[in-house]
Amino acid sequence: MGVPLPHAQARRAKRPLSPLWTVCALIAALFSVAAPSSAAAAPAPITKPPMGWNSWNSFAGAIDHTVIEQQADALVTSGMKDAGYEYVNIDDGWWTGSRDANGNITVDTAKWPGGMSAITAYIHSKGLKAGIYTDAGRNGCGYYYPTGHPAYPGTGAEGHYDQDFLQFSRWGFDYVKVDWCGGNAEGLNARTAYTQISDSISRATAQTGRPMTFSVCEWGGNQPWNWAPGIANLWRTSGDIIYWGERPSMSRMLANFDAAQHPSAQSPGRYNDPDMLIAGLPGFSDAQNRTHLSLWAISGAPLIAGNKPSDMSAATRAALTNREMIAIDQDSLGRQGTKVTEDASGLQVYQKVLSGTGRRAVVLLNRTGSAATITARWSALGLSGSAVVRDVWAGADRGTFTSGYATSVPAGEAILLTVTGTDGTPPTGGPITGKQSGRCLDVPGATTANGTQVQLLDCQGGSGQTWTRTASRQLTVYGTKCLDASGQGTANGTPVVIWDCNGQANQQWTVNANGTITGVQSNLCLDASGQGTANGTKVLLWACNGQANQQWTAPAA
Template sequence: MSPHSHTARLRGLLKRAAVHGAVLGLAVVGLAGVGRSATALTAEPTAVSTNQIGVAPAPMGWASWNTFASVIDYATIKAQADALVSSGMAAAGYKYVNIDEGWWLGTRDSSGNITVDTAKWPGGMKAVVDYIHSKGLKAGIYTDAGKNGCGYYYPTPSGTPAAPNTGMEGHNQQDLETFQNWGFDFLKIDWCGGDAEGLDQETTYKAIRDANTAATAVTGRSLVLSLCEWGTGNPWNWAAGTGAMWRTSTDIVYYPDNPTMASILANFDKSLHPAAQHTGYYNDPDMMTVGMNGLSAAQNRTHMGLWAISGAPLLAGNNLATMSSTTASILTNSEVVAIDQDPRGLQGVKVAEDSTGLQVYSKILSGTGKRAVLLLNRTSAAANITARWQDMGLTTASAAVRNVWSASNAGSFATSYTTSVPAGEGVLLTVSGTEASGTTYEDTTSATTPAFTGVTASAAGTKLIDITYANGGTADRKATLQVGGQYAQTLAFPPTGSATTYRTVSVLASLAKGSNTLTFGALGTAPDIDAVAVRAVSGTNGTAVVGTGSGRCLDFFKSTITNNSQAELWDCGGGQNQTFTYTSRSELVVYGNKCLDAYNSGTANGTKVVLWDCNGGTNQKWTFNSNGTVTNNVSGLCLDASGAATANGTLIDLWTCNGGSNQQWTRN
């Protein structure tokens, strides 16, 4: 071991001693000149493998909307709770029975407390909660962030009338105390009223979070919050720590109807925000439609595989009392559920698409060298798809492959694995290989929430960050993590047993090529952050597209994924919204599934350069020229910072090539 490594270890010990009260003040002062920078410890063992701690898993259960819409009552919910147990789903991990829209007609007593129809709900809502709890299950309820719920704006055929005042606005803490006193464990908060009123998503939901905390102080109970603003306010930037889960899209089915694979895939695509999903907080692509009319068994397996690889909440939406044994076996497959519920709590990411529609997704699992892999064929013909170990952060050494749905071992394969995937389906695998090396950075100060500077990446892209910490308390402690100028994420750190017992949680973060700064910030009593280990996920690597005249990056505002959002310039920060993959098909792909697009295949000066679903169009193909320009293949016009401006927020359009610095770009 080098003297440098000995010094780093000593500094780490001094930090721990200082934090935990040892009389080593002079030694710590002697190291004060080290500041808040990190020391790269390439000889140091990585901070993860044997010390991982499990985080809160994504919620599993059943919800009433997809099958029953607003036609629900005590008997309906009771029958589904019974079926959740008798079908084996409860034993497989499905615990929540969630009552959705339609339970309440917006009536309140003279004190403003919710009143319910006891003809539909004998004994009131507490009675149905008590029954659900008697089955060893947990109970969920529904409300809206605005004055009126979705049933007011979109009443369902044969459902409850369009009753006003079914939202919680103006009664936040009062309603939360009511739900808690009734015994509910989970609350879905919809956005129809908030949307109609033009409320701000982040402000509104954070106020509800605070009201939930205040209600808990009164009742002694708490609610898991599910935020359902449909991704309209880019919740992946701010929702972690506000809710346990947040919707990233609209519904797969709006009313009880036949789902389609197109709508399932669309919701899956919109849910892929890996930097936001970590430490017990989850992107939510909506309730599942497995077992509903219109889907084959193969499509149900693909649907389940999509949700599992993304680590999504598993909330079944089919009729449990009438489902087939095939549907039950799909929903309860232990290996698939284990992938979804993996204790590391991370989201899968796309790591390859060698040909359009032939995609490879990889999810990092707990342990060392463990991956779940989904080979997804979105084309109309069967095709071979190859998963390469290096793309998913493993070495090229032989790895063992298991086909999850067939429950069969495929064997050991060096470098990669190729198999045929039927049209429109997915093959779900687990891979056990060798973890690629990374770099560990250890805090050398006495700070519990330090900053790590000089965290280097050889290429822009998604990285695995393992965080070693101690939490001597009895509950999760929280801290923020900010990478450069990106949005700060709220992380939860479970108890480690003592203030001197160190464990590891993981996040996925977007880093820029070169040097990065990872800054932790305290939220209340902070955990003691000791070290971070950084590993590349090579298949996510891309480049920033940097304007020569501005020094700023091609960017999509607030990490929006909305089609037709115009590209802009912004300070380079390494975020997913600034990391592009230039494919062999001449596309500039961002977020893994969106393309840089010349709006409406325009050929005139001023044509907007926008975000759009990748579709293979010539207006989504770009040429990087030797003179530094980037031209669109439809028009031959140059990628242009509008008006030759250089400020943050400058919009990007197409313009006749003129040699200006606002039309010069480099890839970094």
């Protein structure tokens, strides 16, 4: 479990945060769970992760109608539109921040002849959809962090939510991305502000009949995966994947991928967003592009390109338009893939269950500095018998294998596979009961919140007491949460909590013949604190000592 500290990293900041600023961000995060002012309507009825193009990574604030029209044209001529890339999203820099006497946004017609309605009409004429950008606060990113931005104050929507989102809809926009630079600096509550925005979008849709896909760009500091699924279609889970003026980096890309691992929040129409694609930007190799796209596809993440479609290599075009990769990303089940095994540090296997029978997408990811063999075992994928393996990037079938597939993966790269076999019989869930107490391992209140410490409670048979042992040695509850040693702790007293399943060793357990349950990472025992037997007794890790408060009965694997 890697608990990200609440942060409010500047969207494109290039300087470190001060200690005082960080403390303020932590305090703000603690209050971010305040109840929204009203119940937001459902976001736009999309059913697959959005695909398209965004102007920021290649053009920053240097955009006008010519830039946008050229890239829209290129989406068509390059084959990206036919592959599914449909949104043309105009990011920061389109607006100077001025309003008329009635508070309406004024548009520079030298940059946007005919206004914004004209550019959406052009995009629509190509069979594409149009997206627009704003900020939840009064002043947008250019005011606080002018690098790469026009340094205009007042480019945010605060105080004009109903007015601005109705204007966007009337202009013909189909997608709106709402940033958090002004929101954070002005001390807004993230959940409340974005809920108000969702309400405004809903009201605009009711007036115009045009739904808008809603992208929350809050950077993950206020844990939007816990509240955004009810109000938005996608939500950023981390800082930018690239800051203006920097070259793409594998470390930043992997960090954003890791920060987006919240599978229980994702479902059709609701997506964790690890940020726009950097595939095709100068500084990334073809192999790095394929690794990047493999990870976004296994995650079911939005595929919003950030390169220049008007000027890309044949290899970049082939990678972005690979139909098998796109089919994995766009699979109708809408699931986020999860890590299932890591036999050695940095040698990881991720799987995504696909629609149909016995179908899986698999990524073999080598985070180390040397080529290594990685094995995907069918038991860890929930498959039985033999299965057929296909290498997506090679476009080649690799054959039929009886128990798993092993191949060498180059250093710092990934291999993307599809595996088709027979679904195994799912393990049966049941209670985990303490021998000393006779009470059940329980998630308090049947909550699904990450970090909730488990306890002892009278056995009641509810969902918060139904545990399943998986082939990868996890103990799962609710289907997507795992029993977890908090903070990857290995010391006596480490709380045992629930967390999104991620395949890490602190979520792997050995159920022993003597009734103990030991953590694979810590080799410590699951322990009822202080030999307690009362309802509410917390469960933690402790050195194994053979006492009855460390003995349990568990469901069969």
